[in-house]
Amino acid sequence: MIDLKIGQLNFSYFDGLVLDDINLSVEPGEMVGLLGPNGSGKTTLIKLISGILKPGHGDIMLGGSNLSRLNRRNIASRVAVVPQQFHIPFAFTASEVVMLGRTPFIKAFSGETGADRQAATTAIELAGISDIAGRRFDELSGGERQKVILAMALAQQPKLLLLDEPIVHLDISHQIETLELVRSLNTERGLTIIAAMHDLNLASLYFDRLVLLEKGKIHADGTPEEVLTEDRISRVFSTAVKVNPHPITGAPHIIIIPGEHKDNHVPS
Numbered sequence: 001m002i003d004l005k006i007g008q009l010n011f012s013y014f015d016g017l018v019l020d021d022i023n024l025s026v027e028p029g030e031m032v033g034l035l036g037p038n039g040s041g042k043t044t045l046i047k048l049i050s051g052i053l054k055p056g057h058g059d060i061m062l063g064g065s066n067l068s069r070l071n072r073r074n075i076a077s078r079v080a081v082v083p084q085q086f087h088i089p090f091a092f093t094a095s096e097v098v099m100l101g102r103t104p105f106i107k108a109f110s111g112e113t114g115a116d117r118q119a120a121t122t123a124i125e126l127a128g129i130s131d132i133a134g135r136r137f138d139e140l141s142g143g144e145r146q147k148v149i150l151a152m153a154l155a156q157q158p159k160l161l162l163l164d165e166p167i168v169h170l171d172i173s174h175q176i177e178t179l180e181l182v183r184s185l186n187t188e189r190g191l192t193i194i195a196a197m198h199d200l201n202l203a204s205l206y207f208d209r210l211v212l213l214e215k216g217k218i219h220a221d222g223t224p225e226e227v228l229t230e231d232r233i234s235r236v237f238s239t240a241v242k243v244n245p246h247p248i249t250g251a252p253h254i255i256i257i258p259g260e261h262k263d264n265h266v267p268s
């Protein structure tokens, strides 16, 4: 279990702020969905929380330690990322890819230890990929690869798991399977989860808390009911919607109204 506290965080790549005064506290064991239009800053925020990028201003505290003062191994034992894209240039097997998750812990020249192998085996079991562990990564389907990458992240034995649009290229069955797996890692293993999500309805169904970014700022932070309102979605995503309670769960269910996109008017 680990908590995350982000205070007054600013970030820009070259000029212009990409993230502007982000303040966010995530309690140990929370499962948070990060929403927002393309370019609103979700991936950048995930890269900052995982230490890939450094903040221009502000602090990121992970389990009470400032990320900027932690070394690579200490960061890797706290936080792992499932990135949007992951390319392996070699003919690695799935289990070799999972073992890459142990790289930050393997000392130069001494090679992997029994503890590293045990962490990888457990991760393979947790992700449910034992049957494909010996197959070549580049010959797996998109859904299978996604699970291998998740297992690679789990092999780090992180306390905070970050996922950048984990279901975006998957069919509906694999989307649900992935979200169920992530939820069970949260409820059964106590992993704190932050996942960037594009599908608002699935975010509504699977996350207790949603953080909506708009142009680098937090526009809303709360329960799905608080965040997914008709006005807010219409404004932030420039798309007219109706929001009704889901007929079975009661969670907000977003219904898109075709032809009502704000930028969809052909000049006469």
Ligand code: ADP
Pocket (backbone or CB within 6 Å): 013, 014, 018, 036, 037, 038, 039, 040, 041, 042, 043, 044, 045
């Ligand atoms: P999201 O994940 O919400 O789509 P991103 O964090 O990818 O948003 O992008 C936020 C903004 O930062 C966008 O304007 C994007 O063009 C810009 N950006 C993202 N990555 C880079 C980069 N490597 N160099 C320069 N600008 C970038």
